[in-house]
Amino acid sequence: MRRARRKRPFHLQFRRMQAIIGAFICIAVFLYLVQRNVSYQPRSRLLEPADQDLLSEEIPEQEAECLILWQDDASGLSGLAMMESVLGQMKIPYDTCEGIQMEPEHLAAYETVILSMTQYNLLGDRLLDILDWTESGGGLLILYPPDGNGSFQSIAPQLGIQSLGSSMAVVEGLHFVGPLMIGGQEKDYKITDPYESSLMAVLDSDCEVYLESDDEAKVPLIWKKNQGEGTIVVNNMGFLEKAYRGFYSASYSLLQDVCAYPVINASIFYIDDFPSPVPGGESNYIQEDYGMNISDFYTQVWWNDVYNLGKEYGIRYTGLVIEQYSDQVEGEFQRNEDTQRYRYFGNMLLGAGGEIGFHGYNHMPLCLLGFEYGEEYESYRLWPSYEDMRASITELAGFCAELFPEERFRVYVPPSNILSEEGREMLSREMEDLAAIASIYFPGTVEYEQEFDVGEDGIINTPRVISGYVLDDYMQIAALSELNFHYVNSHFQHPDDVLDVDRGAALGWEELFHRLSDYVEWLYEAAPDIRTLTGTEMAGAVQRYDAIGVEREWSEGRLVLNLTNFLDEAWFFVRVNEGTPGTVTGGTLTQVQEGLYLLEAWQEQVEIEILQ
Numbered sequence: 001m002r003r004a005r006r007k008r009p010f011h012l013q014f015r016r017m018q019a020i021i022g023a024f025i026c027i028a029v030f031l032y033l034v035q036r037n038v039s040y041q042p043r044s045r046l047l048e049p050a051d052q053d054l055l056s057e058e059i060p061e062q063e064a065e066c067l068i069l070w071q072d073d074a075s076g077l078s079g080l081a082m083m084e085s086v087l088g089q090m091k092i093p094y095d096t097c098e099g100i101q102m103e104p105e106h107l108a109a110y111e112t113v114i115l116s117m118t119q120y121n122l123l124g125d126r127l128l129d130i131l132d133w134t135e136s137g138g139g140l141l142i143l144y145p146p147d148g149n150g151s152f153q154s155i156a157p158q159l160g161i162q163s164l165g166s167s168m169a170v171v172e173g174l175h176f177v178g179p180l181m182i183g184g185q186e187k188d189y190k191i192t193d194p195y196e197s198s199l200m201a202v203l204d205s206d207c208e209v210y211l212e213s214d215d216e217a218k219v220p221l222i223w224k225k226n227q228g229e230g231t232i233v234v235n236n237m238g239f240l241e242k243a244y245r246g247f248y249s250a251s252y253s254l255l256q257d258v259c260a261y262p263v264i265n266a267s268i269f270y271i272d273d274f275p276s277p278v279p280g281g282e283s284n285y286i287q288e289d290y291g292m293n294i295s296d297f298y299t300q301v302w303w304n305d306v307y308n309l310g311k312e313y314g315i316r317y318t319g320l321v322i323e324q325y326s327d328q329v330e331g332e333f334q335r336n337e338d339t340q341r342y343r344y345f346g347n348m349l350l351g352a353g354g355e356i357g358f359h360g361y362n363h364m365p366l367c368l369l370g371f372e373y374g375e376e377y378e379s380y381r382l383w384p385s386y387e388d389m390r391a392s393i394t395e396l397a398g399f400c401a402e403l404f405p406e407e408r409f410r411v412y413v414p415p416s417n418i419l420s421e422e423g424r425e426m427l428s429r430e431m432e433d434l435a436a437i438a439s440i441y442f443p444g445t446v447e448y449e450q451e452f453d454v455g456e457d458g459i460i461n462t463p464r465v466i467s468g469y470v471l472d473d474y475m476q477i478a479a480l481s482e483l484n485f486h487y488v489n490s491h492f493q494h495p496d497d498v499l500d501v502d503r504g505a506a507l508g509w510e511e512l513f514h515r516l517s518d519y520v521e522w523l524y525e526a527a528p529d530i531r532t533l534t535g536t537e538m539a540g541a542v543q544r545y546d547a548i549g550v551e552r553e554w555s556e557g558r559l560v561l562n563l564t565n566f567l568d569e570a571w572f573f574v575r576v577n578e579g580t581p582g583t584v585t586g587g588t589l590t591q592v593q594e595g596l597y598l599l600e601a602w603q604e605q606v607e608i609e610i611l612q
């Protein structure tokens, strides 16, 4: 039976109304405050850059493990430069020698030899000495496909080659057959601008093929063959450029029973020009797809998607502030008083554990009169003096400190990735808190190219590897390469990528966001253990990586790593080609792929038992 409802007295109804109105007002005030100023609790960083003095112990001289034999031609020299960078950063001691100068009796001093040569004829009988040395336990890396005629043909059977085609193969895509690089087997990779790069080889069945072309021909691209007591690895790719370093570090790591090399272990996502003033007006692409202006699109769609993607994967974005978009390069730099959106976006970013760094008072790179931009950046103005550059950055620092008083601003990203030596000097002298400059990893025309290292001025170089939403074939290879070489993902995006036809605007935001999401999904599936860091934390990681010295002792099933400049952390990739790891002391080992492990060192000496 339903109970009859008693009519409420009027004063009770009125109170109820009051409560509802009150609640509405509270919500309205709350929403207003959220828009105006999302508050956040400052968090401590996972990793801070250390005092450089703590990392400056001299690294003991070591006997070279590897000998690079090179030829004085274009490919030979590219291969030499590539492997000097790769081995240098893997901290593997090496010597170099022009192939025609090699003294066979010196081979005995090395564990590995890399052949960066095009004409093996030049080696004469030395070629047989190298094969004998391999037979008795050496590790030989054929770095790139040499001239297939003459001497090479005569040793091809020892490299596992059954027959060689008469022409070179055009490799248009890569397919991983075996576990060599993390993230490799998840998908195939397309080659941008393919050419006749690789030997058309048919291999013996006792070769272990890791990588081949993704077409019918299945051209073998990286393979390993045991030769007597030794090992031969052939890299038949022929792409001797920075974007492929990870393919070469991986090839090298197959040569011995065990190979351990330091990595950075960091995944980072930067958002350039964020926060910054929203471009006025409308974009056809945005208007057509979403029926809103750019400002509303940024708040309601773009940031919402990017923010939620970050939440899903634990990404803590590093945003780089632009105070305004003038081309002013002298005079008094006025404070931008229109700060509502800065506070809204900035505090949300910080609230999610992100970080804010400097990009510029405006978007004029820090280059003085006389600097040559080239045609691409014709509209950029040059700064008349050091003092003007300094004044603009001082204003930016004041602006950021006013907006985000709890923050330290430790990362600088140069506008358009362009920075002059004078600009860098100004930053290092005037910005006391500055820890890192994050420009770009790959060479461009005038862009400021970096390696992951520490500059002589003490500022840490934390270059960005890939960018934008299109994430084309080349970027996917570069990402794979760096994930395996440095165990790094470093990506930057701009809000206005969505408006720029060259950066994919015509594809529409839905497709662009889909591509970014696909990339992030690939990354964290391939490397679920990678650390997601912000700009300052990345600087701390790169600084420790750059400083670490490693001496390897390998005997009787035990790998011992003796570290110099070990402060509080060090990370390594350890490839175990023979046996499996047993007890580890001084660190922890996590398998990241069959035969490949991530080592976290806890102390100066780490010992890994390898069970046969």
Ligand SMILES: [Zn+2]
Residues within 6 Å of the ligand: 272, 273, 359, 363, 415, 416
């Ligand atoms: Zn920018």
